[in-house]
Amino acid sequence: MRALLDVILVVLQMYWWVVLAMIIMSWLISFNVINTRNNFVAAVWRILNQLTDPVLRPIRRYMPNFGGLDLSPLVLFLIIYLIQRVIMYYIYPNVF
Template sequence: MYAILSTIVMILELYKWVLIAMIIMSWLFTFNVINARNQFVAMVWRVLDALTEPVLRPIRNLLPSMGGMDLSPIIVFIIIFFLQSFIAQDLPRLIGLY
């Protein structure tokens, strides 16, 4: 059971890195540092968008408009932090691993 919990924590950690990559890439698009017409860049963006948009879209729908600022990744980071803390500290005690 501990291996399953550790794997879930690792998947959440990887997802944080995917979110960070998506945020950085969106900034690079905004400031015209990278070209969206580049085939490799477009492919990476499609993958990142496919991985993050299903999680971010419902949160964006709940948050009020912030004038162009997207705060949904911050909410996702907070949720991931909570889940990682819960899995690492509280859940093992609840199911009797400690």
């Protein structure tokens, strides 16, 4: 059971990095540092959006509109942090 919890923690940490990469890439695209007309950039952007949009879309639905500011990744970071802490402090010590 602890091995399963370790896998869940690793997956959550990897997803955290994917969301961070999506945030950084969206900034780079917004400030015209990288261009989505490049095939590699477009492919990476599409993959990151396909990985993060299913999770961020429900969060965006409940978030108020802040103009052009998207705070849904911040909420997702807090949710991931909460899940990791619950597993580490409450579930993991009580598993045989």
